[in-house]
Amino acid sequence: MQTQPAMAQMPTPQPTPANYSATPTSAPIKPKKAGRLSTILAIIFGIIALGAIAFIIFDKLKPQEKPVNTDASTAPLSTRLSEISIPEGSGADIFKKTLAGRTFTVNTAFDEYIVFTDESRYVFSYYDKPSEGRTVLQASSKPGTYTVKDKVITLDNGESFEIVGDYLVKNTETISKNRTAVYFDALQLDSVIPNISLALNTYLKNNKKTELGDFEKARIDRFSCHADRSFKKMTNADSYLCDTEYSYLFDQSKIKAKMAAAKQHDFITFCRMKGTPFLGFLNNGGACNPDYTVSSWSYVIIRTDNVSYRVTGAFNTIEGSTGPLPRF
16 A cells, blocks of 8 residues: 655644734825815915906006196197296297297186287287276277297287286286286186186185075176285285176075965065065175076185185275275
8 A cells, every 4th residue: 555645744823912913904095185275375376467467468558648748848738837847048938939829818708818829929809998898899809919028928019918827917008908907828717717616605605694595506607807906805825806796596496485485486576575585695786686596796806826726805895985896
């Protein structure tokens, strides 16, 4: 018999130590997500970059502001006279270059004016006696030549003007009896008139007498101004004095309600009735008007630095004088 090969001896299993504990298998490591902070920073930097690009594009496309030209030899007509600068070494007649093309007028009626058509010629429109001629005569208009020395303009008809601030002051009365008259630059009237109106309204509101009724505003209907310091109420700090006709405007709904209560249909009749709040406005030549306004007049003292305007006084009588004041 063939003998069977001997079986290999198996290792004897070792006893497990009593304090042994099996180590658990670790879970697979997952890749970390990008942090929220990085995302937020990326968004912020993106917005900043877009804003910078937009600003650069806008800055390139927007119209560039041009510096204001105030050189007396080349300044445009829109430049105010008070802004004109005189280059060093300029001739005494340098102002003729900026006067050429400008019109100066006494008021918005444009009946008393002077036009400097070029650097040597003018057209002058005037009344011999303005206070008398405005309502009955046509203004006379005559051309001529002029010269300029520093800030004094001399016409060949004997009249002369001085440049003061943004306006001209007439300092003679050779052919027109309006010495000290103020001639406003026509291109500046759209700012001068509203500024004077606002200043007058502020003054009248702040100095309203207690017996006067409430009014909405005062509307300037006509004015003629003089740099006339013969009136003692004017000071050296004041600029000019305006003979001013104006109307008080009221709340029409309130007026009509009061008229209905008084059984009145005509405002002029109601305005003059005893006990109405309008009688105080009729002093010194005031008048009731069909358009529910009350007109009045006074001399109005204007003080201006060519930018801001202020009324420093208003009067139509002089203390110690009983006669009527001469009107401009």
